[in-house]
Amino acid sequence: MAQDYLKCVPKDGVLEASKAMLQKQLFAIFTTPTDGMAPIFANLEDHLAFQVGLEKDGILFAAGPLWTDDGSHWAGEGMVVVRAANKAEAEAIAARDPMHASGARSYRVRPWMINEGSVQVRLDFSSQTFAVE
Template sequence: MQEETTPQALPVDDVMAASKEMLQKQLYVIFTTPVDGIGPVLACLEEHLAFQVALETDGILFAAGPMWTDDEQSWEGDGMVVVRAASRAEAIEIAERDPMHIKGARSFRVRPWMINEGTMTIRLDHSSQTYRIL
C-alpha cells in the first residue's frame, strides 16, 4: 500500500480553478528592507513618499506603508508596497525606480499576490462631506 503525501506546492492553474468564483485580482507586493539601518531610509524618505504619491496618482499604487516590529512598538525602516502591474517583471521595474532602491537605502523583493477574498468599506456622509474607511 502506497502512502499518500501532501504536495509541497500547487500549480497556479490548479489554484485558479479552485477559486474561479472569486475575484482573482493579480497584484504584486514589494517587500522593502533597510540595507544599512534606518539612517539612509530617513534620508530618502521625502523623495520616496513623493514617488509613492506619483504612483498613486497614476493608478499604479494599490496600498503602501511602513511595517512595524512584531511587538508593534517601533519601526526599523521596513515597508510594503502593493502595485498594479501587468507582470512581476513590470513590478520589479516599478520597484527599481523607487528612490529608496536607487540610492541603496533599501533592498526589495517582489511577490505576486492574488486577491480572492476580503472587503473594503468606505462610509461617505453627504451632510458633513466626510468619509471614513471602515
C-alpha cells in the same frame, strides 16, 4: 483543511479552486533597510513623493511601513502593492523608488492574487465627509 489542500496544488489548481472569486493579480514589494535608519530618513521625503505619484497614476494599490513583529516600533521595513502587467514591470517600478535607487533599501517582488476581502467607504452627505473603514 482548505489551507492544507492549497499547499499541495499547482497554481492552476488554486485558480480553479477560486474561480468564482476576484482573482485580481497584483504585486507585493517587500522593502528592507540595507544600512540602518539614517539612509531611510535621508530618502523618506523623495520616497513618499514617488509613492504619491504612483497613487495618482493608478499604479499604487496600497503601501506602508511594516512594524517589528512585536509591534513596538518601525525598523525601516515596508510593503508596497502595485498594479503591473507582470513581475518584470513590478520590478521596474520598485527599482525607480528613491529608497531602492539610492541603496537605502533592497527589495523583493512577489506576485499576489487577491481573492477575498472588502473595502468599506462611509459617505456622510450632511457633513460632506467620508471615511475608509
